[in-house]
Amino acid sequence: MHDLTIEKGRIKINLKAILIGNDLCIIISGGDSPHIGSVTLSIPRPSLSDFKKRSATTSILNLVGHKDDEAARYVSHAISSKLNKNVVTTCGIHIDNITAEEITIIMDILKELTNMLLSKLSN
Template identity: 70%
Template sequence: MKDLTIERGRIKINAKAFLVGEDLCVIISGGDSPHIGCVTLSVPRPSLLDKNRISATTSILNLIGHKDDEAAKYVSQTLSSRLNKNVVVICGIHVDNITAVEIDVTIDLLKELTDALIEKLA
C-alpha cells in the first residue's frame, strides 16, 4: 500500500493506493468531511488518435449532490493510461465554505498526488 498526504493552507488530501493483483484501487479523501462521493473505473486501451499510445475509458458512479466526479475521473484516467492498469478510484473531499481559489488549490494538489503515485507505482 502507498499512503500519501499533501496539504496547502487548509486543504489536505490523502491518497491510499492498493495493488489488487495487477489492478489498482485508490482511495482519495480529505477536507473537513471525508466521504464516498464518487467511484470511477478506468480501463486502459490503445489511444483512438495514436494506437501506439495508451489511453483509458472511464465509467463514473457519482452520488447525488456530490461534485467529486471530476477529481476522481482525472486521477483514475491518468493512472490507468500512464500505468496501463485497470484502476478504481473512490473519492470524497469536502471542505466547508471552500473558496474558488481553494478549489484551484485542490485541483493542483490532486495533480501532484497523481504524479507522486505514478512515480511510486511505475
C-alpha cells in the same frame, strides 16, 4: 499500500493506493468531512487518436449532490493510461465554504499526488 498526503493551507488531501493483483484501488479523501462522493473505473486501451499511445475509458458513478467526479476521473484516468492497469478510484473531499481558488488548489494537489504515485509505482 502507498499512503500519500499533501496539505496546503486549510486543504489536506490523502491518497491511498492498494495493488490488487495487476489492478489498482485508489482512495482519495480530505477536507472537513471525508466521504464517498464519486467512484470511477478506468480501463486502459489504445488511444483513439493515435493507436501507438495508451489512453483509458473511464466510467463514473456519482452520488447525488456531490462534485467529486472530476477529481476522481482525473486521477483514475491518468494512472490507468500511464500504468496500463485497471483502476478503481473513490473520492470524497468536502471543505466547508470552499472558494473557487481552493477548488483549483485541490486539483493542483491531486495532480501532484498522481505524479508522486506514478513515480512510486513505475519503479
